[in-house]
Amino acid sequence: MSLQYSTEKQVAIAAVRRACALTSSVFNKLVKTETLTKGDKSPVTIADYSAQAVVNTILSKAFPSDPIVGEEDAADLRQDGAETLRNRIVELSNEALTADLGVGDLAEWGLGPGKERTLEQLLDAIDRGNDQGGPIGRRWSLDPIDGTKGFLRGGQYAVCLALIVDGDVKLGVIGCPNLPVNSIEPEGLKGCIFSAVKGQGAEQITISDAKRSPVFIPPLEPRMLNLLESMEAAHADLSFNQQVSELLGITRPPTRMDSQAKYACLARGDGGVYLRMPINPEYQEKIWDHASGALLIQEAGGVITNSLGKPLDFGIGRTLGKNYGIVAARKDVHAQVLEAVQKARSAQAAL
Ligand SMILES: Nc1ncnc2c1ncn2[C@@H]1O[C@H](COP(=O)(O)O)[C@@H](O)[C@H]1OP(=O)(O)O
Ligand SMILES: [Mg+2]
Numbered sequence: 001m002s003l004q005y006s007t008e009k010q011v012a013i014a015a016v017r018r019a020c021a022l023t024s025s026v027f028n029k030l031v032k033t034e035t036l037t038k039g040d041k042s043p044v045t046i047a048d049y050s051a052q053a054v055v056n057t058i059l060s061k062a063f064p065s066d067p068i069v070g071e072e073d074a075a076d077l078r079q080d081g082a083e084t085l086r087n088r089i090v091e092l093s094n095e096a097l098t099a100d101l102g103v104g105d106l107a108e109w110g111l112g113p114g115k116e117r118t119l120e121q122l123l124d125a126i127d128r129g130n131d132q133g134g135p136i137g138r139r140w141s142l143d144p145i146d147g148t149k150g151f152l153r154g155g156q157y158a159v160c161l162a163l164i165v166d167g168d169v170k171l172g173v174i175g176c177p178n179l180p181v182n183s184i185e186p187e188g189l190k191g192c193i194f195s196a197v198k199g200q201g202a203e204q205i206t207i208s209d210a211k212r213s214p215v216f217i218p219p220l221e222p223r224m225l226n227l228l229e230s231m232e233a234a235h236a237d238l239s240f241n242q243q244v245s246e247l248l249g250i251t252r253p254p255t256r257m258d259s260q261a262k263y264a265c266l267a268r269g270d271g272g273v274y275l276r277m278p279i280n281p282e283y284q285e286k287i288w289d290h291a292s293g294a295l296l297i298q299e300a301g302g303v304i305t306n307s308l309g310k311p312l313d314f315g316i317g318r319t320l321g322k323n324y325g326i327v328a329a330r331k332d333v334h335a336q337v338l339e340a341v342q343k344a345r346s347a348q349a350a351l
């Protein structure tokens with residue numbers, strides 16, 4: 001008997017691997033043209049749209065009745081004047097979809113040489129990401145490029161795909177094309193895909209040769225803990241993090257990186273705490289920004305809650321609703337972090 005969600009996992013990893021190859025190839029072509037250093041966002045848009053087209057095409061073939069909550073939609077691409085953009089998306093998406101079958105790929109998912117899609121099919125695939133989420137039923141969440149700023153810098157970004165059933169994340173996959181396979185060799189081989197299935201644990205595979213290793217948060221002495229946090233000061237309250245760090249007696253400096261790569265790092269023990277307190281409480285976190293990471297943390301022996309200690313709710317809609325921040329850490333550390341967060345908050349309120 002095969003394990004629950006084993007087909008979904010195989011499909012999700014295949015889709016994320018192709019999307020990672022696509023985004024890496026866009027980046028490599030971009031640096032040569034310098035468009036990237038000028039901060040022109042359109043090439044990133046090309047990578048985002050194409051990655052969503054590829055993943056949604058594969059999901060729709062393998063699971064035709066599953067809705068998808070995807071970050072992007074094709075409305076702007078359908079406008080007059082977007083022809084160059086559309087042509088690039090068709091080219092990039094078809095390059096990814098028609099690449100030779102890799103480890104675990106099946107031709108029945110519509111992959112491999114000769115499986116080109118038309119412009120209309122690809123735009124429709126992007127628009128398959130229009131599901132509104134909710135508490136009932138089975139659906140996927142997709143962030144085709146999480147950490148746009150990291151992608152632009154040549155830093156960390158992630159392709160994130162999750163399966164959510166009745167508001168509960170059952171499968172999470174995070175592809176990190178720029179993350180070192182082994183954190184103690186930062187200049188070594190890069191490119192990993194993390195996956196977790198509810199109740200079945202978590203693992204990491206290398207993008208290049210699909211080598212597997214289990215993923216779990218090792219016990220870390222408090223002095224060895226450090227905070228994983230956003231690069232972008234606008235995305236999380238980094239000065240609050242500093243106070244929490246001091247209250248916990250953490251001496252190591254924080255590790256700043258973009259995207260759900262932070263969850264991946266925490267899950268394999270590169271860090272110890274992921275703290276994301278809102279700068280702007282009106283900003284509602286999106287489910288595609290946290291679903292895969294949340295399950296990865298839980299399956300690696302961690303706990304993830306908001307700053308009040310309540311679980312994140314992936315069954316509200318496209319967002320996580322009211323923003324009380326996010327706290328993730330190994331089980332034993334999580335309670336200490338929550339306590340420190342409350343203390344830091346009281347100290348702030350007393351000012
Ligand atoms: N004001 C905000 N607060 C928190 N997160 C934000 C905010 N604005 C955008 N984001 C999202 O944060 C995620 C990246 O987080 P991090 O900085 O930790 O890497 C992105 O998905 C980004 O969305 P977007 O994809 O639309 O840029
Ligand atoms: Mg994102």
Ligand SMILES: [Mg+2]
Nearest residue numbers: 071143145146
């Ligand atoms: Mg994104």
Ligand SMILES: [Mg+2]
Nearest residue numbers: 071145147148
């Ligand atoms: Mg975005």
